[in-house]
Each structure stands twice: as structure tokens, then as C-alpha cells.
Amino acid sequence: MKKDPYRFQRSCFKAQAVSPGSEKWAAAAARRDALYQRDEDIRTPFGRDYTRILHSSAYRRLKYKTQVFFRPRNDHVSTRIDHVHYVASIGRLIADFLGLNGELTAAIAIGHDLGHTPFGHDGEAALAAIVRRDGLAPSFWHAANGLRFVDEFELLSGPDGRQYNLDLTYAVRDGIVGHSGPVNAPLFPREAAIDLKDFTRPGQFNPFTWEGCIIKIADNISYLGRDIDDAVLLGLMKPEDRRVYAEVVDRYARAAGISSIDVNNANVIHLMVTDLCLHSTPERGMGFSAPAMKAISEVTRLNRELIYYNDRLKAYKDYGRQVIETIYGALCRYAEEPGRRDYFREQFPSLTAGFEKWLVDYMQGFHDEKRADTLACHWVYTYRKGEAGVSEMKRAAVDYISGMTDRFIELLYREQVVFKSQRTPYVSL
Incomplete structure (x- = not known):
């Protein structure tokens, strides 16, 4: 009988999960303001956050916000809400496998991009430039804007019919503001529950929880293959470009002892998720093997050259x-x-x-x-x-x-x- 190659990794983070009684539970589940209570509510604090985000106006608006390609006349090209769903799927899969809190991971995932602007990252850059030029504190980037929206602007009706702020838990708010930035080395969560206003630039601090680290990584995984598929659907990707991607993925597959596979979203995600799960432990941190990191770096570079900075855009x-x-x-x-x-x-x-x-x-x-x-x-x-x-x-x-x-x-x-x-x-x- 073939041995399970992941037997040592399955649930290896279980002792580090944010759960009642765990070291970080009190800080992670804390809210800035006391949220109204329902005696019959069966949800956990993070389950409650998930549904509060799900019913927010900012979440609904994501379906009409750019991911990479602006207003494509193709219903199968991703919008921002599709990306959020991909991150949630990847994040929940990793959390369940490693033994971490799936509800917390899911809540961070569906909230992580609520601060995105119209026109995607180009709109974000335009507003950031305005804020710098006109001296309008605080600094602007989409993750900080997401925290600003869930803290200040998004409202839901309470049992008394009044409109209240979302008042999310610290761990979810932290995961939203902390998800930005590249992942160039294994991630470890930070120890302190800092004031989240201390974030003044993307990637300044690691997330407070392992669950937040998952979403930071899942965000980086999710767009690698999906953006390639979208570029193909729109005719932006030439056959010779696809061959360059195929060479990168094939080199990684051979190094990992995997048969050659096609370059598409499903295969890229499968390779990266399984590599992450195989090489992550609480001692080593949450990260990829060296060959996978090299492949991610090369695919990201190709995406920039062939998609994001394409003259056509x-x-x-x-x-x-x-x-x-x-x-x-x-x-x-x-x-x-x-x-x-x-x-x-x-x-x-x-x-x-x-x-x-x-x-x-x-x-x-x-x-x-x-x-x-x-x-x-x-x-x-x-x-x-x-x-x-x-x-x-x-x-x-x-x-x-x-x-x-x-x-x-x-x-x-x-x-x-x-x-x-x-x-x-x-x-x-």
C-alpha cells in the first residue's frame, strides 16, 4: 500500500489554530466595540464575521470591479468577486488540511479585497497618487482601504432596525489589512496584537494568525493561473507565450517528480497548494519548496511582462x-x-x-x-x-x-x- 506523502503534515498546525482557549483567542476574537447580541445566535465570532461581510454592500459591489481586465465582453473572464471566491476556496482547503481554523480563514478571505477601487490596481495607483499629492492622510492602498471600509463605512441593520458598523473581530480585520505584499520566504505570524493603524505600507507586518498567513499566500497563488486563463480567453496570449509558461511549469513538475502537465489554472493551483502543504510546519513556517518558489517567481515575472504591462492595456x-x-x-x-x-x-x-x-x-x-x-x-x-x-x-x-x-x-x-x-x-x- 502506497504511503500517504502528507501524513506528517496533516493537521500539523492544529495546536496553533485560533480556537477557544488557545493563546491568541482573546485578542483574535476581540471587537473594537461591543456588538449587539442575539440570545439564540448559534454562530461563532468568526462565523458571525463571515456573514456580516457576506451581507455588506462592499462585498456585493465586487462583482462589478475589475480584477485585471476592464469590462470584458466575456462572462467567463474574472471580476474581483471571482478572485475573492478563488482565494476563499484555496484558503479553506489549506486551513482544513493543516488543522487551522477554517471559519476564520474563510472570513478573512471574503473580506480581504473589500477595499479595492474601480479599475483594479490601476485605480488604486491613481487614488494613492492623489492622496500623496494632496497630503490626505492616511496613506492609500487597497488593504488599508479595506480595513477602513469594514471599520467605518460598511453598515448592517441590527435587531432594533438601526444601522451599525460591522465591528469585526481583530483577527479578521488584521487579515484584511495584512494580506498585501509578496511572499518571498516562509511566513510566521507576528506575536503582538498591535494597533492596526500602525500599518503604514503594504506588507509592513506579517498577519497576527496562521490563518491570516494562509490568505496572504492564497492571494498570491490564486491569480497566477487564473490571469493566464483570462488572457487566453481574451486572445492576449500568443501560442509562443504559452510555450514559455509550459517550460517553467514543466521544470517545476520534473523537479517535484510529477509528470508533465498542461499550463492552466487548475493545474497551477494544484501544484502550488500541494507543495505548500507538503513543506509547511510550525517550525519551518508556512511556505513553498525552493523549486516552487522559483516557479512562482518566474510565472509572476511572465504575468507582468505578458499581461499586466502589455501595451494592449x-x-x-x-x-x-x-x-x-x-x-x-x-x-x-x-x-x-x-x-x-x-x-x-x-x-x-x-x-x-x-x-x-x-x-x-x-x-x-x-x-x-x-x-x-x-x-x-x-x-x-x-x-x-x-x-x-x-x-x-x-x-x-x-x-x-x-x-x-x-x-x-x-x-x-x-x-x-x-x-x-x-x-x-x-x-x-
């Missing part, structure tokens, strides 16, 4: 940047010219109405009388007169834009470039 990148700059510029004028706000309401009704609702909900002192009595969430901004108030409103504009879908921001852009008399009426998202 340049016009799209420029377009996304132009759309975001235009909408941000319009909101800046709204902030800087309070005497012309009736003009903005008349000429740009959808943009102005949406932004003013954002300010009413989250900016203390901006028409507080209009704020719904049902809102029980934090104030995020404070209304001020003068330059400080303009800067506060500009930061609110960045936050508002960052949550938009591709198609919604395009509708607002059309409102900017088409005269009112020439517009076709549409329903705002």
Missing part, C-alpha cells in the same frame, strides 16, 4: 486614471466652492446627491439634521470651515470614489463630459 490604464481624476476634480470643486453647490446639484445631480449623502452619513457638522435617526455608526470626518475643512472633504471624496464600481464611476464620468440636455436618463446605482 495601456489605453485602459490611461482611461481609468482619467475617469478617477475627473470625478475627484469635480468633488474638489464642490468642496472649494460652497457658494456654487446649487450649480453642482443642477449640472451633476447623481454625483452631487451621492457625495452629499456620504457627507451627511459620515461627516459630523454637515447637515446633521438630515442624518437618519437609524444610523448608529461612527462619525468619520468633522466639518470645518477654511482650508482644513476642504482637506477633510477631499479625503471624503477619495473614500467615496474608492468604493465605487467600474460601471457606476463611468456613469458619473458621463455626467461630467456630456451636457445635461444631451444625457439619456439612467438609474443611479
Whole structure:
């Protein structure tokens, strides 16, 4: 009978799982604010986080946000929500095999990209540049923006009908802000439950839990093969490009004692997940074999050269940047010219109405009388007169834009470039 090659790895992290009574449980399950309780609730803290994220508006918007390719006319090309599902699938598989907390892993997975902007990483770069240029703290990148959204902006109705912040557990919030960055060496979770505002750049600290480490790795695994498949579907990948990928995967397969296989998403994920599970222990950390790390590095380099930096995508990148700059510029004028706000309401009704609702909900002192009595969430901004108030409103504009879908921001852009008399009426998202 053939021996199980993974017999020493199965459940080898079980003692490190975040579970009641474990060393990190109290810190991991803690919430910033006490969340309302239901006596009959059968969920664990992380199971509760999972459903709170699942029912959030930010999660639903992911289906209309770019993964790599903008608005493809092919229903089988990935959007951001597809990527999130791939990460969740990979993460849960690894967690279950290694004996870690699958519920925590799943909750981090479906929340990890809630902070992504319209137009994917190009939109993220555009907003980050705006924040740097205009001195609008805090720094902007999608993982930090995800934490900002789950902490401040996403609301759900409670048993009393009031709207509350998500108030997720520390471990899930940490997994969201800590998932960014490359994985160039085996991962170990950090020991301290730091203030998550201490994150000032992507990858600055490792996640607090092994479950968070899984999602950081699963995120890197998930797009390797999927982006290749999407490029093939769109005709961006030439036959000779596929052969280069095949050589990389074949070299790794031979080094691992595996028969030659085709280069596709399923095979790449299978190779990477099984390699990770075979070579990870609490003592060695969570990581890949040297041949697998080399293969990941080579495939990532090829993806950059042949897909992400392909000349065919340049016009799209420029377009996304132009759309975001235009909408941000319009909101800046709204902030800087309070005497012309009736003009903005008349000429740009959808943009102005949406932004003013954002300010009413989250900016203390901006028409507080209009704020719904049902809102029980934090104030995020404070209304001020003068330059400080303009800067506060500009930061609110960045936050508002960052949550938009591709198609919604395009509708607002059309409102900017088409005269009112020439517009076709549409329903705002």
C-alpha cells in the first residue's frame, strides 16, 4: 500500500489554530466595540464575521470591479468577486488540511479585497497618487482601504432596525489589512496584537494568525493561473507565450517528480497548494519548496511582462486614471466652492446627491439634521470651515470614489463630459 506523502503534515498546525482557549483567542476574537447580541445566535465570532461581510454592500459591489481586465465582453473572464471566491476556496482547503481554523480563514478571505477601487490596481495607483499629492492622510492602498471600509463605512441593520458598523473581530480585520505584499520566504505570524493603524505600507507586518498567513499566500497563488486563463480567453496570449509558461511549469513538475502537465489554472493551483502543504510546519513556517518558489517567481515575472504591462492595456490604464481624476476634480470643486453647490446639484445631480449623502452619513457638522435617526455608526470626518475643512472633504471624496464600481464611476464620468440636455436618463446605482 502506497504511503500517504502528507501524513506528517496533516493537521500539523492544529495546536496553533485560533480556537477557544488557545493563546491568541482573546485578542483574535476581540471587537473594537461591543456588538449587539442575539440570545439564540448559534454562530461563532468568526462565523458571525463571515456573514456580516457576506451581507455588506462592499462585498456585493465586487462583482462589478475589475480584477485585471476592464469590462470584458466575456462572462467567463474574472471580476474581483471571482478572485475573492478563488482565494476563499484555496484558503479553506489549506486551513482544513493543516488543522487551522477554517471559519476564520474563510472570513478573512471574503473580506480581504473589500477595499479595492474601480479599475483594479490601476485605480488604486491613481487614488494613492492623489492622496500623496494632496497630503490626505492616511496613506492609500487597497488593504488599508479595506480595513477602513469594514471599520467605518460598511453598515448592517441590527435587531432594533438601526444601522451599525460591522465591528469585526481583530483577527479578521488584521487579515484584511495584512494580506498585501509578496511572499518571498516562509511566513510566521507576528506575536503582538498591535494597533492596526500602525500599518503604514503594504506588507509592513506579517498577519497576527496562521490563518491570516494562509490568505496572504492564497492571494498570491490564486491569480497566477487564473490571469493566464483570462488572457487566453481574451486572445492576449500568443501560442509562443504559452510555450514559455509550459517550460517553467514543466521544470517545476520534473523537479517535484510529477509528470508533465498542461499550463492552466487548475493545474497551477494544484501544484502550488500541494507543495505548500507538503513543506509547511510550525517550525519551518508556512511556505513553498525552493523549486516552487522559483516557479512562482518566474510565472509572476511572465504575468507582468505578458499581461499586466502589455501595451494592449495601456489605453485602459490611461482611461481609468482619467475617469478617477475627473470625478475627484469635480468633488474638489464642490468642496472649494460652497457658494456654487446649487450649480453642482443642477449640472451633476447623481454625483452631487451621492457625495452629499456620504457627507451627511459620515461627516459630523454637515447637515446633521438630515442624518437618519437609524444610523448608529461612527462619525468619520468633522466639518470645518477654511482650508482644513476642504482637506477633510477631499479625503471624503477619495473614500467615496474608492468604493465605487467600474460601471457606476463611468456613469458619473458621463455626467461630467456630456451636457445635461444631451444625457439619456439612467438609474443611479
